[in-house]
Amino acid sequence: MPSLPGVGYSEEIRSLEERLEELRERQPSTAVWKVVERARNPHRPQTLDYVEHIFSDFQELRGDRVSADDPAIIGGMGTLAGRSVMLIGQQKGHDLKERQRHNFGMARPEGYRKAQRLARLAEKFHMPVISFVDTPGAFPGADAEEGGQAGTIARTLQVFSGLTVPTLSVILGEGGSGGAVALALTDRVYMLENSIYSVITPEGCAAILWRDASEAGSAADALRITAQDLLELGVIDEIIPEPRKGAHKAHRATAKKLARALEAGLSELEELSPSERRRLRREKYLQMGQVAS
Amino acid sequence: MNKYVTVQITQKGAVPSEPAAQGKHCPACGIPLTQEVLEESLFVCPGCEHHLPLDAPGRIHALADAGSWLEVAGEVRPSDPLAFEDVRLYSERLDDAQAETGLSEAFLTGTCRINGVPAALGVMDFRFLGGSMGSVVGERFHQLVLAAIDEHRPLVVVTSSGGARMQEGILSLMQMPKTVVALDLLAEAGLPFVSVLAHPTTGGVLASFATLADVIMAEPGALLCFAGPRVIEQTTREKLPEGFGRSEANLQHGQIDMVVHRRDIKERVVEILRLLEGGVICRLEEPVREDEEVLPWGSSPFAQAFARAKELAVASRGWLLGRDT
Ligand SMILES: [Zn+2]
Numbered sequence: 001m002p003s004l005p006g007v008g009y010s011e012e013i014r015s016l017e018e019r020l021e022e023l024r025e026r027q028p029s030t031a032v033w034k035v036v037e038r039a040r041n042p043h044r045p046q047t048l049d050y051v052e053h054i055f056s057d058f059q060e061l062r063g064d065r066v067s068a069d070d071p072a073i074i075g076g077m078g079t080l081a082g083r084s085v086m087l088i089g090q091q092k093g094h095d096l097k098e099r100q101r102h103n104f105g106m107a108r109p110e111g112y113r114k115a116q117r118l119a120r121l122a123e124k125f126h127m128p129v130i131s132f133v134d135t136p137g138a139f140p141g142a143d144a145e146e147g148g149q150a151g152t153i154a155r156t157l158q159v160f161s162g163l164t165v166p167t168l169s170v171i172l173g174e175g176g177s178g179g180a181v182a183l184a185l186t187d188r189v190y191m192l193e194n195s196i197y198s199v200i201t202p203e204g205c206a207a208i209l210w211r212d213a214s215e216a217g218s219a220a221d222a223l224r225i226t227a228q229d230l231l232e233l234g235v236i237d238e239i240i241p242e243p244r245k246g247a248h249k250a251h252r253a254t255a256k257k258l259a260r261a262l263e264a265g266l267s268e269l270e271e272l273s274p275s276e277r278r279r280l281r282r283e284k285y286l287q288m289g290q291v292a293s
Numbered sequence: 294m295n296k297y298v299t300v301q302i303t304q305k306g307a308v309p310s311e312p313a314a315q316g317k318h319c320p321a322c323g324i325p326l327t328q329e330v331l332e333e334s335l336f337v338c339p340g341c342e343h344h345l346p347l348d349a350p351g352r353i354h355a356l357a358d359a360g361s362w363l364e365v366a367g368e369v370r371p372s373d374p375l376a377f378e379d380v381r382l383y384s385e386r387l388d389d390a391q392a393e394t395g396l397s398e399a400f401l402t403g404t405c406r407i408n409g410v411p412a413a414l415g416v417m418d419f420r421f422l423g424g425s426m427g428s429v430v431g432e433r434f435h436q437l438v439l440a441a442i443d444e445h446r447p448l449v450v451v452t453s454s455g456g457a458r459m460q461e462g463i464l465s466l467m468q469m470p471k472t473v474v475a476l477d478l479l480a481e482a483g484l485p486f487v488s489v490l491a492h493p494t495t496g497g498v499l500a501s502f503a504t505l506a507d508v509i510m511a512e513p514g515a516l517l518c519f520a521g522p523r524v525i526e527q528t529t530r531e532k533l534p535e536g537f538g539r540s541e542a543n544l545q546h547g548q549i550d551m552v553v554h555r556r557d558i559k560e561r562v563v564e565i566l567r568l569l570e571g572g573v574i575c576r577l578e579e580p581v582r583e584d585e586e587v588l589p590w591g592s593s594p595f596a597q598a599f600a601r602a603k604e605l606a607v608a609s610r611g612w613l614l615g616r617d618t
Pocket residue numbers: 319320321322323324338339340341342343
């Protein structure tokens with residue numbers, strides 16, 4: 001502790017500083033929580049913003065051919081560096097009206113069925129699949145449950161496991177649990193610098209394990225949800241850096257970096273044969289996890 | 294190295310510390326229940342047919358033929374990859390769960406015979422950290438699938454899980470794609486998978502391997518839900534009807550094939566496997582068409598696919614031929 005002027009107050013200051021330190025320890029590590037806040041920032045670029053900046057000739061394809069079109073997942077085709085690609089991306093919406101229309105990026109079974117349909121379409125015409133992940137989670141509603149939310153997520157994973165075309169996914173903002181990984185069983189997984197990817201929201205984890213939702217900061221630290229954490233844990237391949245002010249303040253510049261990463265990834269994957277791509281993807285996922293033995 | 298370890302399953306049902314058994318009253322109808330009655334009835338209340346939790350050893354005892362169980366991947370043990378700490382250390386929670394259950398993890402995997410039919414069997418134990426799926430559950434599932442393929446056995450898995458093992462963070466989430474990929478290998482080997490969903494099966498387990506079975510059966514009254522009623526009510530402020538997310542509702546909404554009383558599960562599983570292998574025999578008898586080898590596809594993929602299908606059919610027939618009757 002630095003020496004303090006005004007000796008008479010030093011004891012009081014010392015105790016205040018100790019109290020502050022105590023409070024700081026109970027507060028979320030600010031660095032991680034700042035990432036959580038950035039990942040959820042409503043001004044952050046979302047799927048449709050990247051469509052605008054990266055895929056100029058985008059043709060949106062809608063509907064699951066069963067019952068509905070889910071606006072929480074946007075799908076369609078566009079061109080990236082000279083080849084057609086299939087894009088499947090979650091969309092949260094920027095303002096309240098948009099967020100309500102897109103159901104805050106929380107997809108229902110029809111959304112995941114649309115993703116399956118488009119992934120199969122891409123396979124049929126040898127188009128790479130690019131998926132953008134940005135969701136707090138799959139929609140937890142009675143209709144979604146009755147429509148088979150769990151099974152539909154499982155079957156979406158199965159479709160992605162079986163693809164032989166190049167597959168790439170990017171965690172744009174919030175990668176929330178099963179609803180996120182459903183679109184991210186891919187050859188390459190990228191995270192934007194200020195995105196998070198987690199098995200449960202920090203708030204949900206705190207409520208269950210700490211029995212106190214206000215411990216979300218501690219949960220965010222413990223869960224290791226930042227891009228750097230996931231890179232270290234071997235779950236993702238690369239971090240896409242954001243402009244210094246953060247993606248929310250620089251849509252175009254972020255899109256440019258993201259497009260460059262996708263192009264590089266695609267070029268690498270296109271060197272492999274279709275069966276080799278699938279074999280390597282499956283091997284990667286079969287090795288996920290850490291056990292003592 | 295011998296990867297199989299023999300484990301004696303002598304215990305007939307839940308250990309006495311099992312909370313439902315302790316009360317000695319049916320939680321549904323309230324009639325008094327003794328340990329003997331429960332063991333005799335596979336932990337189903339004789340008064341109201343309410344299905345009480347059945348732990349993994351009890352489950353194996355109920356399904357596997359006596360003396361046929363050989364554990365697979367039992368040496369795969371939990372680690373603490375994130376050095377996770379909430380109000381307690383994850384490593385302590387693991388120690389406690391192991392001490393309380395006598396199990397090393399939430400998922401027991403092995404090979405056995407079910408009414409004479411060779412099978413690869415996995416059973417989850419809800420007592421072990423809520424049957425949550427972490428790296429060990431995923432890896433044991435993977436190795437169980439490999440054993441099934443190796444020995445041409447159908448896969449049967451009984452689930453009971455609260456979802457992902459939060460304390461393993463993203464690595465637990467990755468067990469969803471992992472188990473799904475493992476099932477692709479099983480499917481390519483032409484082997485069937487039957488899942489039995491017990492109360493409760495929720496979250497990441499329901500949203501991965503459990504719902505990818507060729508035939509899905511569930512025990513009566515089991516909660517089978519992705520998000521869980523409490524989360525749904527909190528998020529959407531919907532009032533959920535009685536029986537929401539239960540087996541019977543899932544049957545009604547087309548999500549599962551059948552609801553089966555616990556005492557009938559063994560027989561139903563075997564009957565389903567028998568019917569599925571009947572199809573395999575039929576495919577074997579299909580003649581190979583020579584003209585398919587000259588299709589204008591550079592590598593003649595049709596012919597290759599057919600030859601592969603035939604090869605797989607022959608291989609998978611092993612689980613039929615290996616049975617003693
Ligand atoms: Zn009863």
